Amino acid sequence: MKGMEIQKVRVAFALLVIASLGCSSQITVFDTPVPVSAGTLVAGTLAVLTEQAPSSTATSTPTKTQIPATPTEEKFGEVFVFVQVDNVNLRTNPGMLFQVSRVMANGTRLQLLGKAPGGEWLKVVNDEDVVGWVNVNVVSTGFDGPPPPVIEPKDVILVTGFVKSELGTPISGIGFSIMQGQRRTDAVTDETGQFYAYLPPNISGAWQVSYVSVSCTSNTMDENCNCINDICGTAYPVSATVQLPQNEPLNFVWK
Numbered sequence: 144m145k146g147m148e149i150q151k152v153r154v155a156f157a158l159l160v161i162a163s164l165g166c167s168s169q170i171t172v173f174d175t176p177v178p179v180s181a182g183t184l185v186a187g188t189l190a191v192l193t194e195q196a197p198s199s200t201a202t203s204t205p206t207k208t209q210i211p212a213t214p215t216e217e218k219f220g221e222v223f224v225f226v227q228v229d230n231v232n233l234r235t236n237p238g239m240l241f242q243v244s245r246v247m248a249n250g251t252r253l254q255l256l257g258k259a260p261g262g263e264w265l266k267v268v269n270d271e272d273v274v275g276w277v278n279v280n281v282v283s284t285g286f287d288g289p290p291p292p293v294i295e296p297k298d299v300i301l302v303t304g305f306v307k308s309e310l311g312t313p314i315s316g317i318g319f320s321i322m323q324g325q326r327r328t329d330a331v332t333d334e335t336g337q338f339y340a341y342l343p344p345n346i347s348g349a350w351q352v353s354y355v356s357v358s359c360t361s362n363t364m365d366e367n368c369n370c371i372n373d374i375c376g377t378a379y380p381v382s383a384t385v386q387l388p389q390n391e392p393l394n395f396v397w398k
Contacts, residue, residue, distance in 0.1 A: 222291070224267065224282040226251040231282075233275035236296050237264030238341035239328040244275050253277065255286075257294035261339035263331060266294050302340040302350065302385055304393030306332050306378055313337075314397040316361025317378060323350045331358060337392070347387050354378035354395065363397070 226247050233245040237259040247253075253267035256274070265282065268274045276296075302321050306314040313336025321328050321340045330340035340352075354377065359368035363376060370376075378395040385393060 220288060222255045222286050222288065224253050224255050224265065224284060224286070226253070226277075226282055228281055231277060233267070233269065233273065233277055235275060236299055236341060236343075237266075237276040238299070238343075240326060240343055240346070241276070241341075245269065245271075245273055247277075253282065255291055257292040258290075259296055259339065259341070260293055261330065261333050261337065263339070264296075264341075265291070296341055298344050299341040300344055300346055300387055300389075302330075302342065302352065302387070302389055302393075304338055304352065304383075304395060306336050306338075306395045306397055308397050314361065314363060316358030316364070317354065317395075317397070318356035318358065320353050320355045321350055322353070323348060329355070331356075334362075342387070349384050349386050351382055352385055352393055353382035 226249055229249045231247045231249075231251070232243045233247055234241040234243055247269070251269065253265075253269055256266040256268060258265050258279075259276070263279055264276045265279055265284075266274070266276055267282075304319070306317045308314060313332075313334065315332050315334050315336060317332045317338070319330050319332075319338055319340070321330065321342070323346075326346075328340055328342065330338040332338045342350075357363060357375075363371060365371050376397045379398050380395065383393050383395075
């Protein structure tokens with residue numbers, strides 16, 4: 144009898160366990176997270192940074208520095224001038240007292256080689272290859288390009304001087320005669336106020352240097368060749384004596 148009761152109890156307990164299992168069928172099951180290793184985290188972070196950061200292997204194009212070109216000095220080329228009057232003298236040196244090597248007709252072509260200091264005399268060569276000097280006032284000088292080179296005359300004696308205003312301004316276009324007895328040459332001041340008179344090397348003694356003229360191109364004259372503001376000046380002193388060879392330039396004041 145007792146065995147039967149024990150058996151019933153066991154069956155009841157079994158039924159109770161089955162029932163409790165049926166009631167727990169709606170329990171929520173959570174996914175177990177997969178653990179992330181430290182290596183995976185670092186690799187992912189580097190991948191993101193690599194996508195966002197610029198590549199370290201990229202190279203920039205170097206900027207070319209433009210070096211300014213050195214200006215090339217324009218050279219004096221082949222230039223010709225033409226005699227504008229008849230019976231023009233081609234002289235061996237720049238001055239009225241030098242020997243005449245040719246007498247040239249109007250229209251004679253001359254190749255320009257250079258000019259003497261002061262610009263009054265041009266060194267030229269004619270079609271016969273005769274080299275000499277001609278006064279700038281008797282030839283055409285309208286040409287383009289750089290100015291002719293300055294050529295220092297050889298085997299000459301120089302008489303020179305300056306003309307300036309009382310304020311020290313150079314006076315251009317002032318003419319002087321340089322005389323000894325019947326021998327005479329002339330010179331005109333340039334833009335610096337200086338005149339250059341060339342004499343043969345065998346010349347000596349005392350020479351008289353005298354103010355004689357004002358050119359229309361002087362900075363004391365207006366465009367109509369009238370004295371500026373109707374004030375016409377003069378060189379002071381009017382004349383001076385120079386003993387050759389000259390040691391110091393003469394000085395004149397324009398008043």
